[in-house]
Amino acid sequence: MITDLRARRQRGPSVGTLAGMAFDRPANLEELLAQGRDGCVFCAVARGDSPAWVVHSDEHTLAFMDLLPMTRGHCLVIPRRHHDDIWDLDAETAGHVMEAATIVAHKIRDTLRPAGLNLLNNNGRAADQSQFHFHIHVIPRYGRDRLLHPWERTFGDPAEIAAVADIINGARAEP
Incomplete structure (x- = not known):
């Protein structure tokens, strides 16, 4: 492993060393996503097959720096x-992910001292999900x-809000 790492470093500049692997900057997003086996680069990162700057790791979750x-x-x-x-996620796993996001948020607050922080999750192409492995952005x-x-x-129409709440709660069918 060390020999391989030294050889990769000699071949050209890398962005950094991640989990003991030399990491070369991908030419574009498509090249990065192609690095994941079975089309999922996040699964490759979780297995240790693709490098990442890890900031939190436990039995159920992994948190790492976003390359974009x-x-x-x-x-x-x-x-x-x-x-x-999120529709493929069970409640127990969701709890583990949220707990990890909270840990990462505290680490960021304590070290980088941001003025605030957003948690963001996109689901489906219409919501700009680009990697189809559930993930939460900690920004x-x-x-x-x-x-x-x-x-x-702007404030919504109270009657419309109430009607949609009834639909979500199953009190009436969507028109």
Whole structure:
């Protein structure tokens, strides 16, 4: 392993050493995603087959730095076992992921001192999910970081809100 690592370092510059592996910057997102066996780079990271800068690891979850960070300290938290999205996730695994996200959020607050923090989860192509292995983005927020809110902050129609709540709660069918 050490010999292989030295050989890779001699071949060219790498971004860094991750979990004992030399990591070369991918040319683009498609190249990065192709590194995962069975099409899932996050499964490859969880198995240790693909390098990552790990910030938290336990039996059920893994948290590592996002290679396409929105802000300084942007991390991803994943379950070690593959789940496509939130609809494929059981409650126990969701609890483990949220616990890990909380641990990572505290580490970020204590070390990077952001002004705030967002937890973000995208499900489905319409919601801009790009990697179909459930994950939560832990995004530190800093003053003037230029990240925008994707929606206008206006009050909704109370009757419509109540009607949708009834539909979600099963009190009536969607029209």
